[in-house]
Amino acid sequence: MHPALSVVFFTTATGAGYGLLALLGVLGGLGFIQPDFWLGLVGMALALGLIVAGLLSSTGHLGRPERAWRAFSQWRSSWLSREGVASVAxxxxxxxxxxxxxxxxxxxxxxxIAGLLAAAGSVTTVCTTGMIYASLKPIAQWHSRYTLPAYLIFSAMTGGVLLNALLQSFAVGSTAVLVCALLATLAGWAWKLATWRHNDRLEIPTTANTATGLAGGTVRSIEWPHTEENYLLKEMGFRIARKHSAKLRRITQGLAFAVPAVLLAIALASPLPLAAIASVLAAVTQLAGMLVERWLFFAEAKHTVTLYYGR
Structure with a gap:
């Protein structure tokens, strides 16, 4: 699939924003994080800012952005519409x-109560975003048991690392939050490796034979549907060289998981202000790595429509 930068930024920003909002809603609402004007203001501004920026960027992939509001009316059948309703609610x-x-x-x-409802809404929105991709049967790399949990894990991971950076910066750091952020980062790394392993071993059952229903022999096209690139090939037939894919996977592992994990470990063993510096660097590095991870998520996905073009 063609990795549109607007959607790459959308999934990264909203995942982190909703993860942070959910954690603030639960921990702040229940009193585990004591109320503080500047901490609360910066925390809520960061969470809602990421969400709004992501939602606005998602309209950049629409042919007619001014008609985006119409998507809300299809909530009975569309995960995209449900995502829009949940995000606004x-x-x-x-x-x-x-x-x-x-x-x-x-x-x-x-x-x-409001904090818990905000957290529930955040989790619901992330779930609907994940289901947009997990429900697409023509794309085997997305239509698997790994997609939805990945969205939830990555949202909790990036939100937790952001929350830790926020608390450390205001000198009210919590060891529990820091440890949970580190464990979430390691969990995200393990889940990403498992997803790549699954996708690399994936045998797509659909072939030109099964698509046409013609049994016996090998079905091949004598003449391709188009003589040059068209919309379907540009959007759904995006190809990335294997060597580039391997390189980007290493970059993803380094920026999104390995480096943040090391920085969080340093923060855990260090006093302020070194702990705060390491925590902020971990958050910034991880968000950069997740942008690469999201780009690969789209670039490595293969739509079965490309079978009709001999791919």
Missing amino acids: TFIPAGIFGIGWALLGHSGGWVA
């Missing part, structure tokens, strides 16, 4: 939580 409890926790300095009670 989440802003309501998130706004109430932000007012109560960040501005008024309260936790528990109605603030906790």
Whole structure:
């Protein structure tokens, strides 16, 4: 599939934003993170800013962005529409939580309820985003048991690393949050390796024979449908050289998982301000690595429509 940069940024930014919002909603609402005006303001601004920036960037891949609102009407059958509805609905409890926790300095009670609802909305939105891709049967690399959990794991991972960087920067770092961020990063790394292993061994059952229903022999096209590149080949027949794929996988492992894990380990063993510096570097490096990971997620996916073009 063609890796549109707008969608690559969208999935990375919103995943991190919703992950951070969910953690703030639960930990802040229940009082595990004490209310603080500047901490709450920066934290909520970062979470909602990433979400809004991601949602706005996603319209860049639409032919007619001004018609994006029409997608909300198809929530009964479309995961894309459900994602839109869930993302907008989440802003309501998130706004109430932000007012109560960040501005008024309260936790528990109605603030906790709003925080938990914001967290539930965040998880739901990430699930709908994952299901957009997991539900696409023509793309075997996405239509697997690995896709939806990957979205949830990566959202929790990037959100947790961002939360740790935020707490360390305000000198209220939590060892529990730091350890959980490190474990989530290692879990994300293991899941990504398992996904690549699954995709590399994948045997796609659809062939030109099964697509046409013609049994016996080998079906081949005497004349290709088009003599030059068309929309389908550009969008669904994107090809990446194996050597480039291997190189980008190594970059992904380094930036998204290995380097952040080392930096988080350094933060765990270091006092302030070194712990804060290492934590912030871990968050920035990981987001950069996830942009590469998301690009590969699209570039390595193969749509069965390319069978009709001899690929």
